[in-house]
Amino acid sequence: MLEEFLRDWNPRPVVEHDAMAPEQTRALAHVLEVPAPVDELPPLWHWVHFLTWPPHSDLGPDGHPLDGDFLPPVPDRRRMFAGGRVSIAEPLRLGTPAExxxxxxxxxxxxGRSGEMAFVTERREFHQDGRLRLTEEVDYVYRSGESETKNPNRLRPTDFPDSTAPWQQRFTGEPTRLFRFSALTANTHRIHYDEPYCREVEAYPGLVVHGPLLVLLMAELAREHRAVTGVSFRLRRPVFSGDPVLVCGDEDGSFSVRSDQVHAEASMTFDAPR
Incomplete structure (x- = not known):
């Protein structure tokens, strides 16, 4: 029972600092193929800051760190990025140290159908110049051991779906883009760059597109049309490298990444039009 391992787990808060240097942000702009911000950080771009690089010997067979402040003491731990919420009081600014x-x-x-799951939420506050700029909650799902529901021979989409959404953007996650995003976010999980590992160990049909990248794609589509002040998102099922998906959005704030199924959903809040 997972509750037995988590009963006394109560990690202390952790305070970290980042210079908010622009190099990471410029690199992310190239990966997303959008103009690089000069001053204010776009929504969710803080994900390429406050990075942690543990020693190589501290990584497990899957590439994930073996230990960490908010990694629960679950045996044979498997982690999935499940969802989260971000509220932006003021955009973070490049070149200004942040906490x-x-x-x-x-x-x-x-x-669930595949066994026990531990849902762990990390809550984060970002301050600059003594002011609260951004509040974030990120939900992770942990399993003990492997799920039995994966199918490496599953049918995969072959073309982009049709949609009546007023805002649309096509996306196919090539291995090179996934590799660059892994590097920019210090994500060493092998499911994003090691295809033999994906098939032989994780029973996936191919490389997995990062959940945060899917959420960023939805936020970027929203940012093309409105000023985003909040994002609530949920990851439903993985997208694999080479699969054609459509990023969809509407002025009511509802967004999704879809093929013949919904892979990710988000609800955006916008600043009042001027």
Missing amino acids: RTTELGGVEVKR
Whole structure:
């Protein structure tokens, strides 16, 4: 029972600092193929800042760190990025040192068709110049051992779906883009760059597109049309490298990444039109 391992787990808050140097942001702009911001950080671009690089010997067989402040003490731990919420009081600014405080937001054990899952929420606050700029909650799902529901021979989409959404952007996650995004976010999980590992160990049909990248694509589509002040998102099923998907959005704030199924969803809040 996962509850037995989590009963006494109560990590302390962690305070970190970042110079908010522009190099990471410029690199992300090239990966997303959008103009690089000069001053204010676009929504969710803080994900390429406050990075952690543990020693190579501290990584597990899957590439994930073996230990960390908010990694729960679950045996044979497997992690999935599940969803989250971001509220932007003021955009973070490049070139101004920032402080991030992370604390445990909650832990809940649930049982699904594939077994027990521990839902862990990390809550983060970002300050600059003594002001709270951004609040974030990120939800992770942890399993003990491997799920039995993966199918490496599953049918995959072959073309972009049709949609009546007023805002649309096609996307196909090539291996080179996934590799660059892994580097920019210090993500060493092998499912994003090691295809033999994906097939032989994780039973996936191909490289997995990063969940945060899918969320960024939705936020970027929204940013083309409106000023985003908040994002709530949920990852439903993985997208694999080479699969054609459509990023869809509407002025009511509803967004999705879809093929013949919905892979990710988001709800955006916008600044009032001027």
